Amino acid sequence: MFKTLQNPLSFASRLLLAALFLPAGIGKLTGFAGTVGYIASVGLPLPAVGAALALVVEIVGSLALIAGFGTRIAALVLAAFTLVASFFFHAYWAVPADQQLVVQLLFFKNIAVVGGLLSVAAWGAGGWSLDARREA
Template identity: 40%
Template sequence: MSSTNNTLLLVARVLLSFIFILSGFGKLTDPAGTAGMIAGAGLPAATLLAYAAGLFELVAGLFVLVGFQTKLTAWALALFCVFTGLVFHSGTVAIEGWPEGALGWINTLNQIMLMKNITLAGGYILLAIIGAGAYSLDARRGSAAVTA
């Protein structure tokens, strides 16, 4: 792979890691909102799951950023994106007492979040297939083979 492509792969990893590093940190420092969404979806142990999701997101985001265990991490993030998209963003939002106009706006945002999750899953599948590239810890460890 050319140095230009390896540089672009590094940029892609930085961009793909950004959302999970920030989101994971946010969940770990203030899990209440996420715990509310988890409880609203009918899942048990909402606060524990919020912390677990935060830890997973932060660690996985950092792994992608530095290119460590990239293929495995990318597959895990792809599955996480599809799961969370379907569980938390595929239905209609109905909040008691909210005006219809506001609910329409929130439901539009919810659809966008579902599409964002599915799109991210595609990016992570691509990363899982291609690997971390030359500028990564995987390359230093000899496990960053690229198929393209």
């Protein structure tokens, strides 16, 4: 039974992961100045470069997941990006105790997303993808 569901489940997982990153990337594009300010507020250097890099990673990575094109690489890049961003933007250990719960939930949500992306990187896009068409 699961063999017959492999392709639709792989496709659904790619779409659901992209649903997290594509709106975030578009939001960074349309609200670039706010994104730069937010990055600067955590003390990262070159916030405009960081914002541009983040929006490219999120938008291009999402489109790659949706199409299933270069899926393994896109998943690895998004996983690395998410892991690094989690330590800078969801550092629950560095916020006051009354704010830790929500920030900690966001941190571990991102860790789970990294796990999903690593699974996509390990297993590939599935049969319903441009990667599968190229391999055929």
